[in-house]
Amino acid sequence: MDKETLTSLDRARVKFVRVLWCDNANIIRAKAIHRKRLESYLTHGVGITAAQQALPVMFDAVVENSGLGPIGEIRLIPDVTTLTLLPYAKGHARMIGDMVLSGDSWPNCPRYFLKRMITAAKEVGIEVIAAFENEFYLLQGDQIYPGDDTVFAATLSMDIHQPVIDSIADALTEQGMTVELYYPESGPGQQEISVLYRNALAAADQQIAFRETVKAIARQHNLKASFLPKIFSNHAGSGCHLHLSLWKNGKNLVPSLDKQGSLSNIAQQFIAGILTHLPALMAITTPTPNSYRRLQPQYWSGAYQCWGYDNREAAIRVPTNPTFPSPTHFEVKTVDATANPYLALGAIIATGLDGIKNQLNLSDAIQVDPAILTEEERQSRNINRLPINLGQAIDILEKNEIILTALGKDLSQSFIAVRRKEWDFMKDWNLEQEVKLLLERY
Numbered sequence: 001m002d003k004e005t006l007t008s009l010d011r012a013r014v015k016f017v018r019v020l021w022c023d024n025a026n027i028i029r030a031k032a033i034h035r036k037r038l039e040s041y042l043t044h045g046v047g048i049t050a051a052q053q054a055l056p057v058m059f060d061a062v063v064e065n066s067g068l069g070p071i072g073e074i075r076l077i078p079d080v081t082t083l084t085l086l087p088y089a090k091g092h093a094r095m096i097g098d099m100v101l102s103g104d105s106w107p108n109c110p111r112y113f114l115k116r117m118i119t120a121a122k123e124v125g126i127e128v129i130a131a132f133e134n135e136f137y138l139l140q141g142d143q144i145y146p147g148d149d150t151v152f153a154a155t156l157s158m159d160i161h162q163p164v165i166d167s168i169a170d171a172l173t174e175q176g177m178t179v180e181l182y183y184p185e186s187g188p189g190q191q192e193i194s195v196l197y198r199n200a201l202a203a204a205d206q207q208i209a210f211r212e213t214v215k216a217i218a219r220q221h222n223l224k225a226s227f228l229p230k231i232f233s234n235h236a237g238s239g240c241h242l243h244l245s246l247w248k249n250g251k252n253l254v255p256s257l258d259k260q261g262s263l264s265n266i267a268q269q270f271i272a273g274i275l276t277h278l279p280a281l282m283a284i285t286t287p288t289p290n291s292y293r294r295l296q297p298q299y300w301s302g303a304y305q306c307w308g309y310d311n312r313e314a315a316i317r318v319p320t321n322p323t324f325p326s327p328t329h330f331e332v333k334t335v336d337a338t339a340n341p342y343l344a345l346g347a348i349i350a351t352g353l354d355g356i357k358n359q360l361n362l363s364d365a366i367q368v369d370p371a372i373l374t375e376e377e378r379q380s381r382n383i384n385r386l387p388i389n390l391g392q393a394i395d396i397l398e399k400n401e402i403i404l405t406a407l408g409k410d411l412s413q414s415f416i417a418v419r420r421k422e423w424d425f426m427k428d429w430n431l432e433q434e435v436k437l438l439l440e441r442y
Contacts, residue, residue, distance in 0.1 A: 001042055001080045009035055009093060012085055019046055019078045019097040020208060022110060024418040025057040026287070026340040027441060028208055031076065032092070045077035045097065053099075053108045053414045056421045057288070057441055066417035067410060068108070075100045082205055087174040088216040096205050107410040110342035111204070117346040117406065118200050120353055126266075127247040128349055129329075131197035132207040134337055135238035136214060137231055138164065138189045139224040144231065144435060146189030147223055157184035161191065164221040168193065171213050177206055187236040197243060197329075200345055207240075207341040211442075227337035227442045229286070230293035233431055237294030239301060240337040242285075242348065245329040246270060255325035261309070263318065263327065268362040271307060271316055271330060273355020274348055275363070278305055278315055278334065279386055280400035283393035284347045287419050288338040288442075289426045290434045292389045295334065297371035302333030304370040305384040306363070313369045315386065334386065338442050343407075343415065350406035390423045 009017070016032040023029060031046045050072030054062045062069055076097035086092045099109035106112065121128050138147035138161060150157040158165070161184075169179045178196035185192045193214075198206055211227060218225035230237040246253040246267060256262040263271070274281070286295060297303045302315035309318050309327075317331045335344055354360070363382055370383050378384070387393040394416060397403060404412045426434060 001039070001083070005080075005083065006039070009038075012093075013091055014085070014093050015091045017078070017083075017093045017095060018086075019076050019095050021048070021052070021076055021097045021099065022208055022340050022342065023055060024053055024110070024340065024343075024415045025055060025422070026338055027055070027057060028212060030094075042078060042080065045075040045100065047073050048076050048099075050074050050101075050108070054418060056418050056425070058422065058425055058437065063417050063421040065413070065420075067413045072101070074106055084175050084209065087171040088213060088220065094209070094212075096208065107408050108414050110340050110346075110411070111201075113407060113411055114201060114204055114342040114346040114349075117349040117353075121349055124353060124356060125248050126253070126353075126356075128200040128345075129197050129245045129247055130200050130203040130345055131195060131243045132203065132210070132335075132337075132341060133192070133194050133239075133241040133243060133331075134207075134210060134214075134227060135185050135190060135192045135240070136225050136227045136337070137187060137238065138191060138218060139226060140189075140222070144439065146187070146232075146235075148184075149188045150184060152186045153183045157189075164218060164223060165191065165193070167221065168214055168217045171217055172210065175209055175213065177209070185236060185238075187232065187238075190236060190238065197245070200349065204341040204345050211337065224440065226439050228435065228438050229288070229291045229336040229338060230431065231435055231439065233293075237299065237301065238336065239294065239333060240335050240339070242332045242335045242345065243329050244332065244348070252325075252328055254329055255327055257325060260324055261320050261326055263362070266356060267330070269355040269360055270352035271318075271355070272360035272362040273351045273353065273358075274332060275305060275307060275316060276355065276360060277351040277400060277402060279384075279393065280397040280403055281347055281351060282334055282387055283390065283397040283419060284403075284415070285332070285335040285339050285344045286393070287340075287390065288438065289390050289423060289429065290431075290438055291336050291338055292387070293431060294336065295386065295388075298369065300333075303386055304378070305386050306366040306370055306381075308366040311366060313371065314366055318365075338438075347403055347406065350403060354402045389427070390419065391427060394420055394423060
């Protein structure tokens with residue numbers, strides 16, 4: 001970090017620089033370095049126990065069978081390229097940390113996993129561009145009460161929440177994120193703000209910053225923001241759809257140049273890989289018991305293992321548009337904001353690359369709601385219901401060699417141990433119990 005940057009921190013009267021990491025339970029954590037000691041910590045970072053990657057969402061206690069325990073010190077090395085002043089916390093700045101052990105990247109580091117998958121994609125000539133599309137609820141009062149009582153895209157909701165939405169947009173912009181669209185979602189008090197795509201690593205970093213910003217700004221407006229997938233049994237759930245495109249030398253590889261409105265061969269193979277491994281992927285992309293309360297047929301959540309053009313009931317949607325060439329990207333719908341973005345994006349890249357390496361054939365596009373088909377019709381078209389709970393998804397993941405190999409032995413073990421513990425702990429809970437614990441975790 002050069003002297004000019006350090007001076008800029010002084011001009012901004014920064015007292016602490018937070019170094020963030022995101023654990024296997026997708027809890028965003030940090031240690032903060034005082035500005036006067038910052039230079040001393042830039043090279044060797046701050047220490048955290050290896051056990052941090054073995055903590056479930058419920059409590060700070062190491063889960064069994066994680067391969068981790070009280071022995072071992074990991075250095076959290078700040079990535080100076082992510083240095084950002086926090087507009088919602090004056091006097092504080094943020095950097096994202098990388099986990100290092102004995103001078104080398106630690107295999108249990110989720111951010112390192114995503115970096116490895118980015119490198120693997122580059123080795124086959126692909127750069128992955130991505131954006132997480134978040135839905136969240138604004139809640140008011142000590143009770144869990146929606147911030148309004150409106151319907152999808154209601155301008156009344158825009159008027160009610162203009163102060164907080166404007167503040168969120170300003171804070172995101174100040175941190176270098178490009179805000180594209182905002183509208184009230186289907187649930188009362190539910191919102192969606194989309195930000196522009198970035199390269200894969202920056203997109204995951206951006207997702208961390210987005211969650212942090214929305215929740216902090218909401219608190220300043222005497223509201224609670226929650227990204228929990230299902231808060232109300234009778235209202236819409238919140239997803240975090242992942243939009244992806246594939247690039248090489250500045251050229252978008254997704255559209256077919258031979259037929260407008262169709263996918264290229266490489267995009268078809270990449271999507272086929274994701275679709276093939278999706279039941280196992282869901283332990284990573286929809287990794288809480290609460291996630292599966294949202295993933296229901298005819299709720300536009302992607303409950304079936306299929307894809308389609310502009311089909312919002314398909315697990316993978318390919319948006320089309322009138323411009324040439326089209327389509328420009330595709331959307332994985334079975335993702336929510338309880339997923340660690342580094343693990344989710346990295347695992348999706350790994351499965352997409354498997355599709356390319358093995359030249360997997362993409363099934364036919366499904367242009368109807370799968371739920372209206374008979375079971376026989378779905379079977380004949382190879383449309384399967386995706387896992388209906390986290391336990392099922394974990395069982396499938398434990399048998400998926402492609403994803404387990406990509407994660408590596410250490411990260412596979414610690415991640416599955418954490419999520420298995422959460423499943424065992426909460427599998428018999430009702431919605432109210434889940435919301436009480438998880439509302440402000442996510």
